[in-house]
Structures are given as structure tokens and as C-alpha cells.
Amino acid sequence: MNRCIFRYSDRNGVCCTNNTMNLLCPLHSKNKKNKVFYLTNKLFKDPDREINEYEILEIYCLLYKEIFDFENRKTMLYYLLGKKKRIIYICNKFGINNKKDLKENLFNKLINKLEWFCIVKDFKNTKRKFHIFFKYWKLYLNHIIGIQYLPSSNSEDIFSFDSLSSIENIFYLKDNNITYGFDIRNLYHFIKNSGSWNPYTKNEINDYDLKRLKSYIRIKNIIIDNNIFWNTPLQAYTDVVLKMEGNGFFIDINWFILLSFNDIIRVINKYHQLSILMPINYLCNERIHNVYPDYIFKFCRMLMELLNNTDDPEYFTYNCLLYKALTSVSKKFRDAAPSWINDIQPNYYIEINMYSI
16 A cells, blocks of 8 residues: 555645555545646655655646646646645745735746746756746846845835835835835835825936836736725825925925814815816815725825826916915914915805815
8 A cells, every 4th residue: 555645735745644555545536637646746756755846846847748728737736835824935935025915816926937937948957047047036136126226315115104124025216326215016106196206306217217116016016006095194195295395385294194084174175165266176076974094095085186187277276275275274284384375366255165074
């Protein structure tokens, strides 16, 4: 009798301990069509031997030769790796580092990497080629990230205020010989919503750095959810403040943070009173309820819609009316407002309450 050739995914590929007259014991006989166990039995005679990352590569290359259907190959290998902890370990060895990713996403990234390796025809030097590839792959990734620009002048992400050391995907820019570090997702959203300029210096980000950023997102398969702009109110208000300061208004982010739900409603209603005859209606596309932080995100989305429409010939007027609406509600905004803001008068004024408190 022989040991069952089924290998457990949660035991690093060690064989089942059951003895059987056949290759698979009755418990695992349902896997008889999965070639991966027959291949591992042929490659590794020791049933107690754990399967490492190099051998995973070797197994997949054999599957690649023998199994034409891609989805079938994926399914077969999945039985050998199944558990997320095991998949994370193997992925790390292949330069795929994202523990927060879903198990299916990690496995798909691993399969894509293994598929690439299958173009190698001679497997006598697989381990050597494996090391050489990842040596240059790591150097390339570091170049895309901007490691060559270190040290960074900042220790926190400007958008989330998270420590750079705690951020999974960091991106570095060099501007006037000074290096700045960012959470790549936050920087991407900032560029998408506010424009391709450095929020520290307000200088335009050059085409080369933009290409680096896009390449990094693509290579690392970083998920960018275009429907979710911010994770915290601080991130939302940061985008608004950077945009308004770019338009020439001095603003402290803490002034926004101090606004209550009722204050925000009053700002919106005041803005509509001031802009009644303006051709475009802003600050009216969201239903706001007193649910924190949802009402802040909705308020900021409406503000960003106004602030991003730079092609509007009345763009500056809209900005001034927004600022005046803020000064009418917040003493902080009012005390810091330029004297000329009080001279801005609407062409027509009517008591409008777009939202109720």
C-alpha cells in the first residue's frame, strides 16, 4: 500500500497520511481528474516533503504544457494553494505584496506571473533565472516608485496624515531637488480631481513622473475605486482646501473641520441665495442628511464639482460667492477674508432655503 498522493494546501503541500491501494484514498478520490496531484507525485517522491515557491513554478510549467485550457490550469493549481495564508506566502516570494487584497485577486496575480514564466523553454536553470528575473524586476519597481530620490522631506502623507512607514504603496516625487512621499491612491485621486500639480509646491508634475505613477498602478494592480474619493473627512476637506488655495484664497483646513451639519446647510442655502441668477446651479446634486461623515463627503463632492469646472467663464465669480457664503456662517472664514470679498453683491437676492436644518 502507498500513501495517498493528495497534497494539503494548509500543510504546505504535504501528502495525505492515508494509505491506499490506489493513488488517491477514498476521502480524496473526487480529485482523480486533477492532474496537479499526479504531477507532484511524479516530481516529488517524498510524501512528507513541503513544496516551495520554485517547485510551484515547476508544477505550473508542466500544467502549462499539458493542459490547454487556462481556467482549468488555474483550478488545478488552486487545489494545491487554496488557503489564503499559503497564497500570500507564495505571492511574497514572487514579488506580489498585498495582504489586504482578496484571496481571489492575489491568486489571479500569481497565475499571471506564472504564465509569464512559462515562456522559458529550458528549465534546467529555473532557479537561477528566477533569481535573476526578480533581481532586475525589483530594481525596475524601485525606479518606478522613486526610491532613487530618497530621503523624503516629509514623514506623513499630506492627504491622510498617515505615517509613510505605515503606507503600503508609496510614491516619491522630486521637485526642485526636494523629495516628497505620497500614498499613491491619495495622490492619484488628487490629480484626477484637482489637476496634475504637486500639492506641496503647486508646481506642475512633469510627464515622466505621471507616466511613473500610471505604470506603478498598472504593474502593482492597485485597485482605484473612482466612486470613492475619500476615506476620512480630513482627506475630503484637504482636497477642497488645496483647490481653493490654488484659486488664491487663504484657508485653514481646521475652519472646515469646525463646521457642524447645521453650519454646512446654512452655507449651502446662503450660496444659493447669492447665486440665484447665475447660469449654473452648483451645490444641489446631493441629498444631505445628518449622518456623519456621509454629509461631509457629500458637501465636499458638491464643492469639488464647482471648484473643478475651471472652463466656466464665471468660474472666479462662483468661487467668490462660495467664499462669501462660508464667511456668512463661519467667524474663522470671516476674520480671514480679504476686504474686497464684502464688496461682492449678487445681482438679485431672494431668501432661498435649498436644504432644511
